[in-house]
Amino acid sequence: MKSQPEAQLTRHKKVRLLYVFGEQFTGYSGGAAWEDTKVGMKHLTSFERVAIVTDVDWIENMIKAFGFAVPGEVRVFDDDELEAARQWISEPPSQGHLSFELNEERGVLILQPKGELEAADFERVGAELDPYLEKAGGLSGLMIVAEHFPGWDDFSALSAHMRFVKEHQARIRRIALVTNDRLVSAIPRFASRFIAAEARAFPMSGHDEALLWVSED
Numbered sequence: 001m002k003s004q005p006e007a008q009l010t011r012h013k014k015v016r017l018l019y020v021f022g023e024q025f026t027g028y029s030g031g032a033a034w035e036d037t038k039v040g041m042k043h044l045t046s047f048e049r050v051a052i053v054t055d056v057d058w059i060e061n062m063i064k065a066f067g068f069a070v071p072g073e074v075r076v077f078d079d080d081e082l083e084a085a086r087q088w089i090s091e092p093p094s095q096g097h098l099s100f101e102l103n104e105e106r107g108v109l110i111l112q113p114k115g116e117l118e119a120a121d122f123e124r125v126g127a128e129l130d131p132y133l134e135k136a137g138g139l140s141g142l143m144i145v146a147e148h149f150p151g152w153d154d155f156s157a158l159s160a161h162m163r164f165v166k167e168h169q170a171r172i173r174r175i176a177l178v179t180n181d182r183l184v185s186a187i188p189r190f191a192s193r194f195i196a197a198e199a200r201a202f203p204m205s206g207h208d209e210a211l212l213w214v215s216e217d
Contacts, residue, residue, distance in 0.1 A: 014048040018089045020082065021054035048120075050074045051085040073119050073156050096121040097150070102128055106215040107140035116153040119160035126164060138171040141214025142197070145178040147204055165195075175199040176210035 052063050055078055063076050077085040097115035102108075109129060133139070152158040175197045177184055188199035202210040 016049040016051075016089050017047055018051045018085060019053065020085075021052070021056055021059060048073070049089055051089045052076045053079060053082050053085050055079045073154075096124060097153075098122075098125065100125050100128075102132060104132060104136075106211075107136060107138075108143060108211065108214050109139055109141075110143045110145065110211075112145045113150050116150050117157050117161060118153045119156045121157070122160040122164040126168075129168070133168070133171055138173065140217075141174040141176060142172045143176045143178060143210055143214050145204075145207065146181070146184065147179060148181045149179070149184050169195045169197060172197045174214045174216075176214045177201045178204060178207055178210045180204050 050073070052059065052074070054060060054076065060076050063074060075085075075088060077088075096118055097113060098117055098121035099112040099114055101110045103110065109125075111125070129139075152161065175188075175191070175195075177187060177199065179185055179201065180203060185201040188201050191197075191199045200210075200213065202213075
């Protein structure tokens, strides 16, 4: 028989979890830990947001160390921040800071960060990109337009970014970085050691040239 949380996870594609460890909590029994682990692994990608409310040091440290492994957003709140946790878990989904356009005719994905990147940004891009990749097999090119790289909102956003790159880089032929940031412009010099795609940097004034390059057969 399914537990109530697992029944909700089965019924809904995305859920949010508010996990409150009260003062009475002293630890898990072996069986309880195993059941929690089974449910978590089975529905890992279903968690949109997870709020952990606790003053237990080892739980806080564990979440900080391994929270990046959860695809959604994870935040830890102290016991006296329960109301703040409720508000955060109930907020409407963020519209994100990553603008994107999938040009199916050219086979090119254009990404344009507008602010610190969030984990949900990469979920939104993947939701549109993955069906296209299933149909087309790959992208001719990826174009990233950012005068300066804005960074990540939190560690879960960095983790989501790394997962996105790992899952998609083998299906992209060329990557153009359109930027005036010297550090970002240097990425293609060593990117070939880690990714299969050919990468080049272009100045912001070279937007059209970059689009032509990533679109070439």
